[in-house]
Amino acid sequence: MLGLSVSVFSVLLGALTFLVCIWFVRRPSxxxxxxxxxxxxxxxxxPGLIHETFIEMAEKYGPIFSLRRGPFLVVVLNDISAIKQALVKSAEFLPGRYVPGHIKWTIPESNNNASVVWSSGKPWEDQRRxxxxxxxxxxxxxxxxxPQINLEARYLAEEIKSLRGKPTDLMSTLNKATANVISQLVxxxxxxxDDMEYIxxxxxxxxxxxxIPETDPVVVLKFLIHTPWYKxxxxxxxxxxxxxxxxLYMHKDTFQKENIRDYVDAFLADxxxxxxxxxxxxxxxxDFFAAGSETTSLVTSWAILYLASHPEVQRKVQMELDRVVGRGRQPATExxxxxxxxxxxxxxxxRIRPVLAVIRRLxxxxxxxxxxxxxxxxxxxxxVWAVHHCxxxxxxxxxxxxDRFLSADGRKVKKSESWLPFGIGRRECLGIQLARMETFLFFTNLFQQFEFKLPSNEPPPSLRGQPGLTxxxxxxxICAIER
Structure with a gap:
């Protein structure tokens, strides 16, 4: 009798396992x-960068393919025409972002729309407006x-000058400068x-x-965030x-409705x-503080690395700056x-190193x-990476x-529908205007004043990038030599 019970249990367990398998691997027509x-x-x-894996898979399955990640069906678009059709022409069917598990964990349980980046529907529209x-x-x-951005660029330049050309990792210094711009707004x-709280x-x-890289299982299995691996x-x-x-508490304590100082005050008054x-x-x-600083600092860091690795490009940039702006004033948006x-x-x-390699929608x-x-x-x-490297x-x-972005005579910049560093469609980056202004001013200020060189006694740095949300x-x- 016991043997019969075990056999029945085994059959039932096998059937259940089979049904679960069918559930997760079934493919709609x-x-x-x-x-x-x-x-x-x-x-x-x-292990590695997910966008590179997607390109390899596209070579095997085509520019549009699908796979399963945890309980989710994932469809990957690898060319500009498919992306435009989905995110522009069919935007009403893809109104919201998919929220990765570890990101969802950071959003208050009392209100899962408390995020201007990751919310959807009317709450997102209200927050954006x-x-x-x-x-x-x-x-x-x-x-x-x-003037505010250029003032911060001067502080940044003075900090870099104090290094006297010594080989230094500038990433944290760039973060401080770009974060200060958005900090003044927010x-x-x-x-x-040198403020330790800020650092x-x-x-x-x-x-x-x-x-957490994009390939990590916690991206689709939120409950894993509570395990020791994610401490x-x-x-x-x-x-x-x-x-x-x-x-926020400091603003609440000092809030005066007749004196709105910044974004937080505007929230308290609205x-x-x-x-x-x-x-x-x-x-x-x-969302604003992190994204507003991360984008500009990463673009600036990549620019320094690429121009130091391509000194002929750096010389052309500096020759143009010397001719148009000179050394007696700071660059302006004009x-x-x-x-x-x-x-x-x-x-x-x-293009070659977009801040976000992939864009998620639901x-x-x-x-x-x-x-x-x-x-x-x-x-x-x-x-986006695949589009930028097609x-x-x-x-x-x-x-x-x-030169790929210049007209034949080199006098005008050429646009391309396949250039998507700020996304595409109705959920294009909220801060695109600030990001373009900031990156241009920090970039021109730095290369006006410094020549960036790779240390001669160190191996060339990798240009591949690191896995993560960005x-x-x-x-x-890098060695920053004052010009």
């Missing part, structure tokens, strides 16, 4: 082709912000570069962005929240504060039209893209060549 995925876990990625109105009143994306103040907060943000990430998030909350408590609003403020080679060089930096309804069926609930990932669009895409360069040291 006309789904994009793709690799076999394991039950429960889904596709097992090899409020944020743009509030930040623009303090100069966000306007020429009135130029918190109404800048920090000294620790910025390091916490770096750890948040870099701790560093949890601690970094706690330190970031502590810093943001200290700013009706939107009735929808989010201060303990929920911290996540929205973090100079941009007369600095096409500088502008093209920045565009090439953002299908709110069934849709069809390029003849393939994408079911409701699927995660749609647009591989040989059909870009001649020798893996070579660093600013793509920072691997740590490298």
């Amino acid at each position: 006309n789904l994009p082709p793709g690799p076999w995925s394991l039950p429960i876990i889904g596709y097992r990625f090899k 409020f944020s743009l109105h509030a930040l623009r009143s303090f100069g966000f994306g306007k020429k009135s912000l130029v 918190f109404g103040r800048r920090y000294e570069y 620790e907060a910025l390091q916490a943000m770096v750890d948040v962005f870099a701790s 560093k990430y949890r601690d970094a998030c706690s330190r970031s929240k502590k810093f943001i909350m200290s700013q 009706d939107i504060s009735k929808e989010y408590t201060l303990e929920e609003f911290w996540r929205i403020a973090f 100079d941009r039209q007369d600095l096409p080679y500088c502008d093209a060089t920045l565009m090439e930096v953002m 299908a709110s309804a069934d849709l069809t893209t390029k003849g393939f069926f994408i079911p409701k609930g699927a995660v749609v990932m647009s591989n 040989p059909k669009t870009w001649s020798k895409p893996h070579l660093f060549n600013p 793509i920072p360069p691997q740590p490298y040291r």
Whole structure:
């Protein structure tokens, strides 16, 4: 009798396992082709950069393919036409972002819409509308912000001059400068570069962005965040929240409705504060503070590395700056039209090393893209890296060549629909105007004043980048020689 019970249990367990397998590997008709995925876990990625893996898979399965990650069906788009059809022409079916598990853990459980980056629907629209109105009143994306950015560029230059050309990793210094620009908009103040509270907060943000690669299982299995493997990430998030909350409480204690000083004050004075408590609003403020500093610092760091690795490009940039701006004043946004080679060089930096390699969306309804069926609930990932490195669009895409963005006579910058560093469609980067202004001014200020050289006694640094939510360069040291 006991043997019969064991046999029945084994049969039932086998049947249940079979049904679970069918559930996770079933493929709706006309789904994009793709690799076999394991039950429960889904596709097992090899270690490394996910966008590179997607390019390899596209060579085997085509520019649109699908796979499973945990409980999610993922459809990957690797060419510009598929991305435009999905994110522009079918934007109403892809209105929200897919929120990775470790990111979802940081959003307050009391209000899962407390994030301007990761929310969807009306809450996202309301936050975006409020944020743009509030930040623009303090100069966000306007020429009135130029003196403030140039002042920070001067502080940055003085900090770099103090190094006297010694080989140094400048990433943390760049973070301090770019974070100060957004800090003045959000918190109404800048920090000294030796402020320990500020240094620790910025390091916490770096750890948040870099701790977990896109291929990590916690991206799709949120419950794993509570395991010991993710303690560093949890601690970094706690330190970031502590810093943001200290700013919010200080603003609450000193708030005067007739004297709105910054973005946080604008929140306290607006009706939107009735929808989010201060303990929920911290996540929205973090979005602006972190993203507003991370983008510019990464682009600037990549620009320094690439121009130091391509000194002929650096010379052309500096020759143009010397001719148009000279050494007696700082660059201004009005100079941009007369600095096409500088502008093209920045565009090439953002092409060859985009800050975000992939864009995530969540299908709110069934849709069809390029003849393939994408079911409701699927995660749609647009591989920006693949678009930026497509040989059909870009001649020798893996070579660093600013001339690809210039007209034949070199006097005008050429645009391309395949250049997507700030995303595409209705959820294009909220801070695109500020990011373009900031990156241009920091870039031109630095190369006006310094020549950047790789240390002669050290091996050349890698240009591949590190896995994470964004793509920072691997740590490298540089010599900044005052011109």
